[in-house]
Amino acid sequence: MTRSFLFAATIAGSLIGSVVAQEPSPPPAMSAEALAAKLDAVGQGSAIVRTQMEIRTKEGGKHTFQLQIKQRRTKAGTDLVYLVLWPNDQKGKAVILHQKAGTAPSGSVIEPPHTVRALKESEMSEGLFDSDLAYRDAVENFFAWKKQALVGSEVVDRVNCQILESKPDSSSESIYGTVRSWIDPARLVPLRIEKYSPAGELIRRIETDRVARDDRQQSIPAGLVVHGPRKNTVTQFNGASIKHDVEFSDADFTPDSVFR
Amino acid sequence: MTFLTVVIRGLLRRPVRTCLTLAGISIGIAAVVALVGMSRGFEKGWQVGLKARGTDLVVSSRGGSLTPKPFNASIRDQIARLPGIAATCNLLVQVTSVEDSDLMILSAREWGGFSWSNLKLVTGRMPQSGEEQAVVLGQTAADILKKKVGDPIQIETAELKVVGIVKGGALVEDGSVIMSLALLQKILASPDQINAIDVRVTPGTNEKQLQILIQQIQRQVPEVRAVSVADHLSNSEGFRMVRAMTWGTSLLAVLVGVLGVMNTMLMTVFERTHEICVLLAVGWKRSRIIQMVLYESALLGFFGGVIGVTIGALGVRALGETPALRGLLQPDLGFPLLALSVLIAVAVGVFSGLYPAWRSSRLAPSQALQAG
Numbered sequence: 001m002t003r004s005f006l007f008a009a010t011i012a013g014s015l016i017g018s019v020v021a022q023e024p025s026p027p028p029a030m031s032a033e034a035l036a037a038k039l040d041a042v043g044q045g046s047a048i049v050r051t052q053m054e055i056r057t058k059e060g061g062k063h064t065f066q067l068q069i070k071q072r073r074t075k076a077g078t079d080l081v082y083l084v085l086w087p088n089d090q091k092g093k094a095v096i097l098h099q100k101a102g103t104a105p106s107g108s109v110i111e112p113p114h115t116v117r118a119l120k121e122s123e124m125s126e127g128l129f130d131s132d133l134a135y136r137d138a139v140e141n142f143f144a145w146k147k148q149a150l151v152g153s154e155v156v157d158r159v160n161c162q163i164l165e166s167k168p169d170s171s172s173e174s175i176y177g178t179v180r181s182w183i184d185p186a187r188l189v190p191l192r193i194e195k196y197s198p199a200g201e202l203i204r205r206i207e208t209d210r211v212a213r214d215d216r217q218q219s220i221p222a223g224l225v226v227h228g229p230r231k232n233t234v235t236q237f238n239g240a241s242i243k244h245d246v247e248f249s250d251a252d253f254t255p256d257s258v259f260r
Numbered sequence: 261m262t263f264l265t266v267v268i269r270g271l272l273r274r275p276v277r278t279c280l281t282l283a284g285i286s287i288g289i290a291a292v293v294a295l296v297g298m299s300r301g302f303e304k305g306w307q308v309g310l311k312a313r314g315t316d317l318v319v320s321s322r323g324g325s326l327t328p329k330p331f332n333a334s335i336r337d338q339i340a341r342l343p344g345i346a347a348t349c350n351l352l353v354q355v356t357s358v359e360d361s362d363l364m365i366l367s368a369r370e371w372g373g374f375s376w377s378n379l380k381l382v383t384g385r386m387p388q389s390g391e392e393q394a395v396v397l398g399q400t401a402a403d404i405l406k407k408k409v410g411d412p413i414q415i416e417t418a419e420l421k422v423v424g425i426v427k428g429g430a431l432v433e434d435g436s437v438i439m440s441l442a443l444l445q446k447i448l449a450s451p452d453q454i455n456a457i458d459v460r461v462t463p464g465t466n467e468k469q470l471q472i473l474i475q476q477i478q479r480q481v482p483e484v485r486a487v488s489v490a491d492h493l494s495n496s497e498g499f500r501m502v503r504a505m506t507w508g509t510s511l512l513a514v515l516v517g518v519l520g521v522m523n524t525m526l527m528t529v530f531e532r533t534h535e536i537c538v539l540l541a542v543g544w545k546r547s548r549i550i551q552m553v554l555y556e557s558a559l560l561g562f563f564g565g566v567i568g569v570t571i572g573a574l575g576v577r578a579l580g581e582t583p584a585l586r587g588l589l590q591p592d593l594g595f596p597l598l599a600l601s602v603l604i605a606v607a608v609g610v611f612s613g614l615y616p617a618w619r620s621s622r623l624a625p626s627q628a629l630q631a632g
Contacts, residue, residue, distance in 0.1 A: 051357075
């Protein structure tokens with residue numbers, strides 16, 4: 001963060017003031033499947049998101065992007081468009097991602113003015129706009145996997161979280177062997193996600209550093225810090241706005257929609 | 261040897277320990293000065309900003325924050341009809357990331373509304389219509405965003421043009437991207453949505469009449485909240501939280517100082533058992549011994565306070581000059597805060613000295629023989 005603590009705290013405090021004041025009471029205990037199903041349901045629907053993405057290097061350098069994300073998440077699958085709004089020299093670059101339930105993710109990268117390149121499956125683990133978040137992380141919905149287990153609880157940011165362990169089965173395509181999420185059960189928000197290879201090696205950690213209420217008055221992770229396999233960078237997502245229940249057609253998730 | 265000399269010699273007996281204790285108190289007091297000064301400065305800046313716009317009342321949705329929930333612009337018509345209202349101006353204020361700045365105030369004002377009138381053009385021009393794809397930037401915002409007149413600026417999904425740099429007369433105004441309300445509503449696809457109404461009352465309205473008007477607005481439109489400019493931030497839940505956080509953090513730092521002084525004074529009493537007993541033996545009253553210990557701890561507090569105030573004031577000014585914070589901090593380091601901080605330090609000193617003083621008063625002159 002490059003802003004003063006006070007300024008940020010004032011603004012963030014003001015924005016989330018009512019959230020803090022009206023902390024929901026913890027719900028009754030749920031099974032792993034029920035918790036995963038609830039999280040899956042919360043993430044479903046269509047929305048337009050604007051977020052700032054900042055890739056920071058250990059040497060102190062940073063690359064900032066303003067992104068618009070169109071998303072449509074249903075039981076049947078996920079469609080996403082990540083479009084660069086700023087900086088101007090990258091404006092119009094986009095990534096389109098799809099994943100039908102039970103199949104491998106696919107996608108394409110769009111470079112202005114009219115270049116479209118399909119992403120190979122081997123490229124799906126590469127960074128979205130060279131960030132620490134992989135293409136597949138954006139599109140993959142591990143809460144919909146069949147194998148879910150509660151493996152403990154731990155306090156994260158003063159919140160007693162339930163640790164949900166998700167494993168892909170034969171019907172779920174993933175390079176990950178296990179995904180662990182630290183879930184705030186009252187707000188239904190993952191405060192930390194760790195993704196492990198089948199060999200048990202930690203590949204990616206995503207931490208929620210800010211929770212806010214969205215336009216449906218639901219708590220969502222508004223700030224994310226992503227640590228990937230690259231050791232010298234970290235990526236921060238700073239959510240600015242979200243608008244739900246946007247009507248999308250299939251055409252909105254095609255290169256033509258980006259060119260328009 | 262005067263009484264004060266005895267007190268000062270007591271402190272100078274262990275100069276390193278005294279200095280470390282002073283450092284402990286001064287860090288605590290520096291935290292009070294820096295944090296409270298910054299928070300008061302921000303509060304004052306916001307109020308100055310509202311006053312600079314000629315605003316007497318701010319109407320916003322219930323929920324209490326600096327960027328409250330949007331509501332329909334038609335509510336303004338209900339308020340404007342009330343007697344005693346001279347003018348109104350609809351606003352949509354957002355705090356959001358703009359380009360590579362992660363927090364920026366977008367202040368969209370009704371085109372032609374009085375909230376535009378306080379802006380003094382520094383360079384360039386004002387937008388020519390409410391529909392022009394243009395913004396003006398406060399001087400600080402222009403600095404942070406590294407923009408000059410003619411540059412493009414990305415606001416949400418729209419690329420707009422910076423047509424002017426303005427001076428708003430307050431930190432918040434100078435740190436804002438200012439644009440027409442209609443333009444931002446169009447960009448956000450939120451027609452008719454606003455989240456505040458600046459209200460100007462008829463000249464000559466006194467405080468009592470203002471409060472009556474506030475009650476009338478509340479009755480007329482129960483879903484909104486009207487507050488006078490002076491009360492605007494006090495009513496902000498977010499700011500109340502920041503204020504509590506500021507004082508909480510400061511008091512924690514002060515508590516460390518209390519423990520430091522208490523420890524020093526206790527050690528002093530233990531080490532000077534012989535001296536204190538001799539003083540009692542030569543006729544010093546117990547109350548005078550208590551006074552001596554309390555004077556020592558109060559002096560520690562006083563000097564710690566003075567050093568802390570200096571460190572805090574210089575520190576916060578230096579912080580405000582760093583590239584990341586330039587223009588964002590306008591600390592309120594007025595005499596009342598500095599004096600209060602020194603007073604807190606002296607109180608900390610006296611409070612911390614109470615127990616050691618009580619211990620010293622319980623010593624018996626005969627203990628001088630054992631201690632010696």
